[in-house]
Every structure is written in C-alpha cells, then in structure tokens.
Amino acid sequence: MAEAFIYDTLRTPRGKGKVSGALYEVRPVDLISQCLQAMRDRNTLETTEVDDLLLGCVTPIGGQGYNIAKAGLLYAGWADTVPGIQLNRYCSSGLEAVNFAAVQIRADWRQLLVAGGVESMSRIPIGSDGGALLNDPDVINRTGSIPQGIAADLIASLNGFSREDLDTVAFQSNKRATNAWESNYFEQSVIPVYDRNGIKILDRDEHFRPNTSMESLGALSPVFKETGAMGFDEMALSKYPELEQIHHLHTAGNSSGIVDGSALVLLGNEAVGKRLKLKPRARIVSAATISSEPTLMLGGPVPAALKALKIAGLQKSDIDLWEVNEAFAAIPLQFQKALDLDPEVVNVNGGAIAMGHPLGATGAILLGILLDELERRKMKRGLVCLCAGSGIGIATIIERI
Secondary structure (H helix, E strand, O other), X not given: OOOOEEEEEEEOOOEEOOOOOOOOOOOHHHHHHHHHHHHHHHOOOOHHHOXXXXXXXXXXXXXXXXXXXXXXXXXXXXXXXXXXXXXXXXEOHHHHHHHHHHHHHHOOOOOEEEEEEEEEOOOOOOOOOOOHHHHOHHHHHHHOOOOHHHHHHHHHHHHOOOHHHHHHHHHHHHHHHHHHHHOOXXXXXXXXXXXXXXXXXXXXXXXXXXXXOHHHHHOOOOOOHHHHHHHHHHHHHHHOOOOOOOOOOOOXXXXXXXXXXXXXXXEEOHXXXXXXXXXXXXXXXXXXXXXXXXXXXXXXXXXXXXXXXXXXXXOHHHOOXXXXXXXXXXXXXXXXXXXXXXXXXXXXXXXXXXXXXXXXXXXXXXXXXXXXXXHHHOOOEEEEEEEXXXXXXXXXXXXXX
16 A cells, blocks of 8 residues: 655644734635645646645635635646545544545555645634534534533533643643744744735734733633523533533633634655655554544544554554644643643644634644654654544544655
C-alpha cells in the first residue's frame, strides 16, 4: 500500500469573527484562493498535476455554499482539471478532508491532493444553514441533542472540574500562543492575507490576548447558564442522573474564539513527490473517526485517539506531542485526564481558546502546527484530534520524515 506523505502545510492568520475583525472584508472565496495561490507558488506546482481539492466547511451557505472548493480553485486560477469538493463533518471537517485525501493516496487512486478547510464566521455565523438537529424540536427531543456549550459544562461537571481548572487552561493557552508568536514558531506556515488592492491586512492571529490573567478570566460570567435553564440542563440530567445539577463554568474566556481563517495541506505519494521534486515532511500513520454518546457530544477525542493508536499498532508512549482542539477548556482537560498525559506535551503552542476556531479549517490548522513543532523539536510522532457535533471524534497520527 502506498504511503501518504505531507509535502506542505499553510494557513492564513485567524481574524476575529466579527464585523470589526480584520478579515471581515475578505470573502471566503478570497481566503481559500489566497491559500491556493500560495500553495502553488511556494511549491512551484503545475496545477494540472493535482487530482482534487477536498475542503471542509461547516456552514456551507451563502458565500461558502455552492461548492466553495471549486469556486476557490477557479478564482485562484488553478487548472480547470482540478474538480474540488466541499465536505462537512462539523468541527472535524478540516482534518477529515486530510484523512479522506490520505485514504485515496494509500489506495493508489490519486497521486497528489490538496485538503483543508475554510470558515468565515464573521460573515456567515455558525448555524446559519439550520438543520434538524439544530432547529427541529421533535428531532432535538428524540435524539437528546443539546447545545455544545451545555455539553461542555456537562463534561466539566461529570469530571469534577472547577472554574479555576478551566481558567487555568485558558490562561496557559494564551501564554503559550503569545510565546509561539513572539518566538516566530508559526512563521513557516502562516501566509499574510491581502485585500483587493493588494494591501496586507493581517499577518498574525488576531484573537489571542497576551495580557490575559487569571484575575481577568475569573471576572467573566458563565455564558450557557440561561440556555441550560431553557430545558437543556434537564435533558442532559435525564441522561446523566448521577449528577444533581450541571455547573455552568465555561465563559467567553475559556471557550474557543469565533474567528475567520483557512488552511491547506499538500499530500501525495512517493512517486509524485520524486517526479515533482517535492520534499516529504511527514507521513500519515493512521486516522480514525468515531461517534460517541450524542448528548455528552464532545467526548469523541479519547475513543478516536485510542482507535487511531490501535490501527497504527502504537502506544500512547509512542506519541511525542498531542494537539487537542480547545473547543472548550473541559475538552483538553478531560483528554489529559483520561489518557494520563503530561500537560507539557499537549497543545504546546496554545490552541483555539487563545487563537480561535474557524470551524471547517481548524483540523488542518492543528495538523500544520503539530508538524512544524515536531520539526522544531526534532521529534518523531504526533497525534491531532478534535471533538465535533453529535458525538463525533476524529484523530490523526503523523510521523516526521
């Protein structure tokens, strides 16, 4: 079976997902097309060699609808022969796009693929596309589908996490992100974004807060208490009667930031890499996507990681660095607790709490951050995982070349 090699990764900086954010003026098609142009130029790609673009997008409507992948390819001036597909696996979409690409390469059906994701949350808010699990009361009640923030507070309550525990994760995320930017750890992969006049408008993540303190985090109010009182706490407790109540501990400070961004990964087999003079940076060792209990919803990373390890024939001790998406502070905390991991090897350069979570792009962003850090530290293997809606979890193991 052919190996799936990673030849390059890149991303835009993440802009605040609001009207005042630096990337609000940038359309989704511009975000992805600028990434495509950079991927082509820095690898001297003849785009006719690329078999497809697989692009994650969680809210595929409006400017992100009607196959944003193909729109981006055409707008970026890539060869007409590259098809383009848009896919949605909730927050795992960007990493799932990479995994789907790796599967096709390993099956020897494709030689060279680009995968990643895009999300403009300032222009197209999460949930804009609707859906039965979001808006249909009958479906919500029958399936026990609750808002993700309530699920995060449920996980925190079940694990006995305190508000201080969650705020500590947020403080550490901002501290590590600040250090990473000041130390130029992201310089290799982050490309600047330009406006229509060719003026650079953003070249670093806009959301992280260098001056974050435990005091400033502690002053923030929980954001999901009122939503829970609308009946969702009751729904959650009916599934988990061992709890007397749900403690609402997540705030805007210890939850992931709403941002805009895009990311791409260039993958191929060995033969195409040699022919096009591309240098492999890593290989995809294994990948797993699972689904878990839908009310708890955000508990998928642990079983997904364990499945990816099993497929690879590896133990957790074989993994040097871990990237666990910080959708909410309780998620990496629960992951570290379940796998008994040293916090010093998890999210070492901060995460989505500090820098934001552009839903469809985050998985590809985390993969690039992980690979850059493995190279910087001269380490061998890393695992990246994300939780996603309705109980989905995803994990991918990579090995540095």
